Amino acid sequence: MVKIRKRKQDFISHLMTPEKYNHINFTPPKAVQAEAKKALLVRAKKPKSQKGLTAVGIARARDLSNGQTVSPDTVRRMLSYFQRHEVDKKSPKWSDWSKGRIAWSAWGGDAGYRWSNKIVGMMKKVDEKMKNKTLRAYSEAVKVDIDIESDRDDGLIVGRAFKTLALGQVTSRMSGDQIGKDIDQDLLAELVRVYNERAEVDPVVIDWQHATSPFQGGQPAPPESGNALGLIVGLELKDDGLYAIPAYNERGVEVVQNAGGVLWSSPEFITGDVYSRDGGTLVGNAQLLAITLTPRPAQSNNKIDRITLSERADMNIDDMSTDELKKALAAKDELVKELEQTLADMKDEAESSIVSKNEESTNEDEDETTLTEDDDDEDEKKKASMSETTSLGESMLLSEINSLRENNARLNERLETIEAEKREIECNDAVKTLLSEGRISPAEASVAAKAWAIKAVQPEFWSMFNERPLNSTVPLNQIGHGASGQEISKTSLNERVQALSIEKGVSYSEALTQFRNENPDYYAKAYGV
Amino acid sequence: MNKLVNREQRHLKGKYPRFQTRGITGTQLNGGVISGKERNASLTGLSWVSEAEEMLRTDPIVRRSWHMLKQTLLSASWRFEAGIESDPVADELARYCNEAFGFDGFSGQMSSSFEDQLSYLLEFIPVGYRYAEEIYRVGLDSTGRSRIWLDQYADREPSAHNRWLSRDNQNLDGVLQNTVGVTYTPEPIPANKLLLLTLNRTGSNFEGVGMLRPVWWWWRTKQRVSNLMCVGVDRWAIPTPVVKVDRSQAESQGLTDGDIEAMIDDAEEQARSFISTEQSYLVETGAVKFDTYAMQSNLYASAPLEIITKCDSQISSAFLAQFADLGNTETGARSVGEIHLSVFRRAAINLCDIVTSTINGVDRRGGGTVGRLVKWNYGAVDPSKLPRLVHTGLDTDDLAESLNSLPALVTAGLLTPDDELERAIRDRLGAGDLPEDAQRSAIERTIQAKGGGGVSALAETLIRRRRNG
Numbered sequence: 001m002v003k004i005r006k007r008k009q010d011f012i013s014h015l016m017t018p019e020k021y022n023h024i025n026f027t028p029p030k031a032v033q034a035e036a037k038k039a040l041l042v043r044a045k046k047p048k049s050q051k052g053l054t055a056v057g058i059a060r061a062r063d064l065s066n067g068q069t070v071s072p073d074t075v076r077r078m079l080s081y082f083q084r085h086e087v088d089k090k091s092p093k094w095s096d097w098s099k100g101r102i103a104w105s106a107w108g109g110d111a112g113y114r115w116s117n118k119i120v121g122m123m124k125k126v127d128e129k130m131k132n133k134t135l136r137a138y139s140e141a142v143k144v145d146i147d148i149e150s151d152r153d154d155g156l157i158v159g160r161a162f163k164t165l166a167l168g169q170v171t172s173r174m175s176g177d178q179i180g181k182d183i184d185q186d187l188l189a190e191l192v193r194v195y196n197e198r199a200e201v202d203p204v205v206i207d208w209q210h211a212t213s214p215f216q217g218g219q220p221a222p223p224e225s226g227n228a229l230g231l232i233v234g235l236e237l238k239d240d241g242l243y244a245i246p247a248y249n250e251r252g253v254e255v256v257q258n259a260g261g262v263l264w265s266s267p268e269f270i271t272g273d274v275y276s277r278d279g280g281t282l283v284g285n286a287q288l289l290a291i292t293l294t295p296r297p298a299q300s301n302n303k304i305d306r307i308t309l310s311e312r313a314d315m316n317i318d319d320m321s322t323d324e325l326k327k328a329l330a331a332k333d334e335l336v337k338e339l340e341q342t343l344a345d346m347k348d349e350a351e352s353s354i355v356s357k358n359e360e361s362t363n364e365d366e367d368e369t370t371l372t373e374d375d376d377d378e379d380e381k382k383k384a385s386m387s388e389t390t391s392l393g394e395s396m397l398l399s400e401i402n403s404l405r406e407n408n409a410r411l412n413e414r415l416e417t418i419e420a421e422k423r424e425i426e427c428n429d430a431v432k433t434l435l436s437e438g439r440i441s442p443a444e445a446s447v448a449a450k451a452w453a454i455k456a457v458q459p460e461f462w463s464m465f466n467e468r469p470l471n472s473t474v475p476l477n478q479i480g481h482g483a484s485g486q487e488i489s490k491t492s493l494n495e496r497v498q499a500l501s502i503e504k505g506v507s508y509s510e511a512l513t514q515f516r517n518e519n520p521d522y523y524a525k526a527y528g529v
Numbered sequence: 530m531n532k533l534v535n536r537e538q539r540h541l542k543g544k545y546p547r548f549q550t551r552g553i554t555g556t557q558l559n560g561g562v563i564s565g566k567e568r569n570a571s572l573t574g575l576s577w578v579s580e581a582e583e584m585l586r587t588d589p590i591v592r593r594s595w596h597m598l599k600q601t602l603l604s605a606s607w608r609f610e611a612g613i614e615s616d617p618v619a620d621e622l623a624r625y626c627n628e629a630f631g632f633d634g635f636s637g638q639m640s641s642s643f644e645d646q647l648s649y650l651l652e653f654i655p656v657g658y659r660y661a662e663e664i665y666r667v668g669l670d671s672t673g674r675s676r677i678w679l680d681q682y683a684d685r686e687p688s689a690h691n692r693w694l695s696r697d698n699q700n701l702d703g704v705l706q707n708t709v710g711v712t713y714t715p716e717p718i719p720a721n722k723l724l725l726l727t728l729n730r731t732g733s734n735f736e737g738v739g740m741l742r743p744v745w746w747w748w749r750t751k752q753r754v755s756n757l758m759c760v761g762v763d764r765w766a767i768p769t770p771v772v773k774v775d776r777s778q779a780e781s782q783g784l785t786d787g788d789i790e791a792m793i794d795d796a797e798e799q800a801r802s803f804i805s806t807e808q809s810y811l812v813e814t815g816a817v818k819f820d821t822y823a824m825q826s827n828l829y830a831s832a833p834l835e836i837i838t839k840c841d842s843q844i845s846s847a848f849l850a851q852f853a854d855l856g857n858t859e860t861g862a863r864s865v866g867e868i869h870l871s872v873f874r875r876a877a878i879n880l881c882d883i884v885t886s887t888i889n890g891v892d893r894r895g896g897g898t899v900g901r902l903v904k905w906n907y908g909a910v911d912p913s914k915l916p917r918l919v920h921t922g923l924d925t926d927d928l929a930e931s932l933n934s935l936p937a938l939v940t941a942g943l944l945t946p947d948d949e950l951e952r953a954i955r956d957r958l959g960a961g962d963l964p965e966d967a968q969r970s971a972i973e974r975t976i977q978a979k980g981g982g983g984v985s986a987l988a989e990t991l992i993r994r995r996r997n998g
Contacts, residue, residue, distance in 0.1 A: 432667075432675070435667050435675055436667050441677060441904075441905035441906065442667075442674070442675050442676050442677055442905060442906045443904070443905060443906055443907055443908035444908075445675060473905070474665055474677050474905055475665065475719070475722050476665050476666065476667070478662065478664055478683065479662060479715065479716050479717075479718045479719075479722065480662045480683070480685045480704075480706050480715055480716075480718045481685075481689065481706060481709055481713070481715055482683060482684050482685060482686065482689075483686075483689055483709050484686050484688040484689050486707060486708060486709060486710065487575065487691065487707045487708070488707075488708050525708065525714075
């Protein structure tokens with residue numbers, strides 16, 4: 001089972017590796033595997049408070065210890081981690097397998113540092129070569145109200161539609177220069193038109209990180225090359241941009257699910273005269289070639305929505321930030337209002353339908369001249385029955401509305417409780433961190449907690465505590481040492497040289513030269529160098 | 530001249546308190562090294578520390594005297610008392626400190642017990658000084674609140690001391706330790722992170738004068754005398770051999786002068802080897818034989834032993850432990866021993882007081898651990914409410930000692946043996962409480978003790994019954 005999972009992960013890593021890196025071996029070497037394995041073993045023996053390692057660190061250690069092939073991004077993250085945490089080695093607790101040391105080994109240790117440095121260097125060389133050939137695609141994805149989730153005949157699963165290209169000009173983050181031409185309604189309309197005409201011939205593939213893009217270097221890759229995550233099965237032009245309806249294959253579903261919402265879209269399209277591959281006839285002025293999924297879109301994040309399978313994608317309320325919770329609450333309130341409105345409409349419709357039926361039956365009665373008493377009784381029964389149905393329907397609707405309101409109130413209450421608990425936990429963590437860093441004393445903890453509570457409106461109060469130097473209030477660090485220290489001074493140097501001179505039977509100057517050559521650090525320290 | 534007079538008489542004109550410091554401590558502190566207090570250069574700085582450690586390691590009398598004092602000091606019991614009685618804040622501070630140090634039933638928040646740490650902290654007494662770095666940590670107290678705790682008084686050996694840091698050469702700002710190896714250069718330890726224990730500190734002499742310092746001359750003399758005695762043993766424990774030649778025997782054997790000379794040379798070589806204990810036997814010939822100057826050795830050891838005994842006595846007296854020598858000498862009496870013991874106890878109490886006074890009090894240079902911990906954990910607190918570290922168990926019990934004279938005092942009418950006195954004695958002796966309703970008068974108690982009744986006792990009983998109705 002483990003082997004199967006490993007093969008699967010290796011395969012995924014392989015698929016996530018651009019072809020340009022094909023010559024690079026992304027399998028961690030044995031030394032890295034051994035270091036990660038050691039970290040897991042040490043961590044298992046440590047008491048709970050000293051275990052350390054985040055979930056990401058544990059996963060990384062497991063992957064590395066299993067010798068699993070890692071993706072280029074992972075290697076870059078490894079190198080970034082080592083560069084940021086190299087300073088941890090200076091900690092006095094390093095040799096005692098502190099949390100920092102365990103984390104260092106979990107990421108591969110020194111061997112991992114060397115390996116990741118080497119691999120990233122190789123990747124950089126390739127990137128430099130390809131730099132001028134890279135396509136700069138851009139996108140702006142926003143949430144779409146369309147919620148489509150159904151299976152297709154070809155086995156693809158239709159996911160949530162998303163806005164993939166917004167109107168307006170896109171500019172470069174680096175220079176502020178305009179990128180490409182202005183996206184206008186005409187361009188989008190042309191993209192939709194060409195797509196509708198040529199969808200069968202030129203399917204718009206859902207790509208991963210522009211992996212199959214012909215502009216990434218190498219030969220153009222067809223959608224069936226295996227890197228595709230699915231197809232775009234529909235394009236829709238709206239007032240604010242172009243919307244795409246995706247249909248994912250099995251791998252696409254897995255990628256979108258595993259991303260947990262940290263995924264955006266980036267369309268690849270060409271403008272100007274576009275010709276068909278089969279015959280070279282002019283097909284239009286613009287064509288959408290692919291929509292690629294990427295965790296690192298070209299556009300600023302605050303304008304970009306996430307790619308998920310559906311609107312009901314994994315929502316873990318405990319993992320959401322306060323802003324996300326507020327947005328979710330607003331969306332829920334809106335939804336409840338819509339439901340209430342729908343119910344009210346249904347109620348009106350039902351009433352009007354009943355009224356119209358009554359009118360029809362009255363007309364029929366007037367036309368008939370041979371009414372018996374039994375018939376009259378039946379009519380009365382029908383009316384009574386309809387009246388009961390109407391009142392039953394009303395009461396059910398009211399009951400549902402009340403139920404929704406109560407549910408709404410409960411959710412509000414729960415949300416407030418969770419928010420309060422979350423705030424308290426965050427506050428306690430922040431204050432505890434300051435305490436453990438010696439920035440504040442316990443006597444100041446309550447004031448610091450109040451400063452944290454108002455840091456959004458008055459950040460200067462919080463910074464009074466947060467920006468204090470480490471160990472400035474309580475010196476929690478150990479400064480001295482318990483050893484019977486060796487004094488190094490000119491006097492001690494003189495004594496040692498004299499002793500050497502006597503021992504070797506040489507002159508003082510010869511002994512000094514010999515001592516200096518053999519103990520350069522000591523000599524330098526004695527002279528304060 | 531007038532100016533000089535004015536300057537000298539200026540102090541007579543003061544109307545208001547002068548807050549400005551004019552004088553200096555007088556201790557010479559140059560480059561972090563204390564000078565001018567010790568004339569013997571080999572007994573200053575690190576040389577003195579290594580010399581003192583050598584004394585403690587090698588001399589049994591020095592070791593015994595210090596061990597006796599140290600064990601007495603370690604037998605003391607410690608706890609924190611509230612700065613003010615019946616004050617909730619003071620009580621809480623005392624509770625916190627007792628929890629921090631592991632007194633009063635608390636398991637303690639230190640990584641090792643305070644008593645264990647005392648075993649190295651008290652080493653300031655023989656050497657003169659010792660400092661420890663206070664190591665703090667964050668943890669929860671018994672009520673679940675985050676507190677700063679003292680993890681330990683980390684020992685910083687005097688042999689690792691480099692220099693005292695003082696910007697004004699008067700007040701201590703910190704200490705710098707020696708480099709360990711050539712790779713680790715320690716940072717200065719600030720003075721308000723230190724517990725500096727000094728014996729006989731004067732002025733800015735942070736190194737003080739250790740108990741071993743006056744012992745040093747006697748220890749040195751004892752060593753020299755011992756060495757001389759050993760040389761005498763080497764020289765006089767073996768009789769001096771003499772080579773003798775029997776000429777008539779040589780002539781009868783027909784030996785020539787050359788043969789005899791060769792035999793003498795050989796005998797001389799044998800005698801030399803014998804004296805130097807390289808050879809334990811002698812080979813004689815008929816003509817050349819061996820003899821000695823004296824039949825027994827000339828070692829006279831009583832004089833050096835007397836000097837050594839005197840040295841030992843002086844060493845003991847420096848530690849006020851003369852009572853330990855009473856059994857070893859020909860003189861001595863119980864009363865003399867008790868006086869010595871009493872003085873010794875008083876000295877031990879004073880030494881413990883140095884520890885308590887250094888730890889107690891507000892946050893300050895080289896001391897005030899209690900003030901620091903309270904300041905961090907409770908904020909600004911009235912210094913009078915700070916807990917006080919106290920020690921018990923070293924002082925003699927005056928009441929218990931005076932019990933022997935109790936009958937004489939009662940007989941003389943100077944003390945009334947009533948129930949209150951009995952309660953006090955019982956309390957001190959731990960003999961259990963007297964019942965609350967016991968109200969025997971002194972007369973009743975005296976009569977009961979004699980085993981008889983008596984008119985006066987009967988009358989007193991009747992009077993009391995009448996009063997009580």
